[in-house]
Amino acid sequence: MAKPSGDVFAQIFQLLGKRSDDPEVLAFHAARGLKPPPTVTKTDVLYDVRDKKAGFALNYEAEVRLPEFYPPRKENGKYVAYLSSATFGEPFTGSIAGELDVALPEKDAKALAKKAKGETWSTPMYRGYVVRREAGREVCFIYDSDDDSFVEVRLELEQLEEGDPALAKAAKEAKAKAAPTPARVFPRRTGEPPANEPLPAPLAALFELQSADGLGEIDFEMLAEIEAGGPEAWTRNAEAEHEFRVFAQDGSGGLVAFWLVHHDDGVARPLAEQPVVFLGSEGEVGAVATDLADFLHLLAAGIGPYEVVEYGATEGEEPQPAIAKLAKKFFPKRKKRDANTIVVEAQRDYGDLGDRLEALRPS
Numbered sequence: 001m002a003k004p005s006g007d008v009f010a011q012i013f014q015l016l017g018k019r020s021d022d023p024e025v026l027a028f029h030a031a032r033g034l035k036p037p038p039t040v041t042k043t044d045v046l047y048d049v050r051d052k053k054a055g056f057a058l059n060y061e062a063e064v065r066l067p068e069f070y071p072p073r074k075e076n077g078k079y080v081a082y083l084s085s086a087t088f089g090e091p092f093t094g095s096i097a098g099e100l101d102v103a104l105p106e107k108d109a110k111a112l113a114k115k116a117k118g119e120t121w122s123t124p125m126y127r128g129y130v131v132r133r134e135a136g137r138e139v140c141f142i143y144d145s146d147d148d149s150f151v152e153v154r155l156e157l158e159q160l161e162e163g164d165p166a167l168a169k170a171a172k173e174a175k176a177k178a179a180p181t182p183a184r185v186f187p188r189r190t191g192e193p194p195a196n197e198p199l200p201a202p203l204a205a206l207f208e209l210q211s212a213d214g215l216g217e218i219d220f221e222m223l224a225e226i227e228a229g230g231p232e233a234w235t236r237n238a239e240a241e242h243e244f245r246v247f248a249q250d251g252s253g254g255l256v257a258f259w260l261v262h263h264d265d266g267v268a269r270p271l272a273e274q275p276v277v278f279l280g281s282e283g284e285v286g287a288v289a290t291d292l293a294d295f296l297h298l299l300a301a302g303i304g305p306y307e308v309v310e311y312g313a314t315e316g317e318e319p320q321p322a323i324a325k326l327a328k329k330f331f332p333k334r335k336k337r338d339a340n341t342i343v344v345e346a347q348r349d350y351g352d353l354g355d356r357l358e359a360l361r362p363s
Contacts, residue, residue: 008056008094009155012086016137017069017157020060020081034058039340040081041286041312041347043072047081055092055102059085065159066136067170074351078344085156096153097132097139106148109141126151133158184352186243187266193241197226200271202292202330203247206299209322216318218304219250226271230255234279235360243360244279245271250306254280256288259353275350278305285309285357287350293334294342296327301339314340 011028018025020037029036029049038047043063050057062072062079072079088094092102100112109129113120118130118138125145132139136158142151160167199207199222207222209215215222226247231240234255248256258274268274272292279285286309289295298308300323302316316339327334 007098008054008092009088009096010098012056012058012083012155013137015083016086016155017064018083020083025083035315037081037083039312039314039344040079041309041343043079045311046085047312053091055090056086056088058083059087064157065162065164065167066157067166070167070170071174073174074347078347084159085154087152087154089152090150092153100131102150102153104141104150106141106143106150109143128154184261184356186261187263193228193232193238194245195228197245199223199225199247200292202272202296202326205326205330206296206323209326213322215299215323216302216320218299218302218316218320219306220248220256220299220304221250222248231257231279235357236362237360240357240360243356244277248305250278250280250304252281252306254278254282254284254306256305258292259287259350261350275346276305277350277353278309279357280306280309285354287346287353289342290346290349293327293331294337294346296323296331297334297337298339298342300324300327303339308343312343314343 015025015028020040025037032051032054034051035049037049037060040047040060040062045061047060048057049060060081061084062081064070064082064084069082074080088096088102090102095101096104106127109131110120112131113129116131116133118133120130121128122145126142127145128140128142130138130140138156138158140154140156142154143149144151198204203222207224210222223246226245228241230246231244232238234240243260244257245260246255246257250256256276256278258271259277260268260274262269262274275287275291276289276295277285277287288305288308289298300320302318302320303313307313324336
């Protein structure tokens with residue numbers, strides 16, 4: 001497979017399989033004026049960075065089914081991500097595999113796949129032809145099954161099938177080498193679970209702002225007070241009421257809460273000093289911000305807790321200057337913080353949230 005220097009396809013071919021923070025990957029993004037590689041917070045999501053004008057997309061993911069990449073792992077609160085595939089479509093004008101282009105007729109793609117002994121597949125929506133394989137990569141031309149039109153070219157790593165013994169072996173070896181994670185210590189609690197209580201002043205002001213002007217397009221709705229009952233319903237364990245204080249929800253009913261992990265002599269610190277976490281209606285869980293000040297800065301950037309946990313979003317559609325003013329008013333010593341830093345630090349420091357929730361749920 002020819003890979004002439006200066007060709008975009010050839011450059012991406014060489015970058016495939018590299019970490020998202022590899023200097024060569026970052027340099028490619030910078031040279032093309034692309035957004036930086038995404039912060040990956042889930043293993044079952046493909047995160048893309050698109051160059052719409054040039055007609056290609058770079059796809060990053062944490063779970064690459066090859067022994068040298070497996071299993072997914074975290075560093076500093078985020079998953080190690082790899083450039084696992086790329087897609088090319090109209091209006092891409094560069095060469096594909098050094099000699100082809102996106103105008104390749106389907107009959108020619110079919111003939112090339114047969115010659116290369118490449119896979120040919122068909123679904124009710126698409127037909128695909130693997131026309132090249134080299135160095136653990138494959139090039140597949142994809143066409144629409146309804147009107148026979150070209151859809152895209154996919155360049156991707158050749159990965160193993162799920163359940164391949166080599167992956168199980170790699171996972172076992174990684175587990176044996178992994179250092180044990182210290183368990184978080186929670187103080188012993190007595191008495192009845194807490195009842196509803198007033199919102200802290202910054203959140204009360206946010207509730208008033210929501211009532212008066214709304215919070216833009218963020219999938220986030222403040223409650224009128226700190227509400228009890230949600231953590232018990234989510235975990236099926238009344239003890240969870242001692243650890244989580246719910247103050248908001250998303251459109252599907254997911255809970256936004258403080259996780260009471262910081263204590264002095266067994267007494268929980270103020271809610272504003274506790275991390276903000278998300279417990280989704282479909283089981284999604286994750287840390288969102290290390291404290292209330294950071295959380296307000298995240299909302300001010302137009303990013304909600306659901307978007308952070310479900311999609312790993314660190315960019316919002318529309319900044320919210322009114323929320324930024326609240327953050328400055330109530331937390332004047334906290335400088336404006338980059339959303340990516342907020343999310344990464346939260347998930348680094350409170351990445352054990354999922355384990356704790358599992359421990360709370362009755363067996």
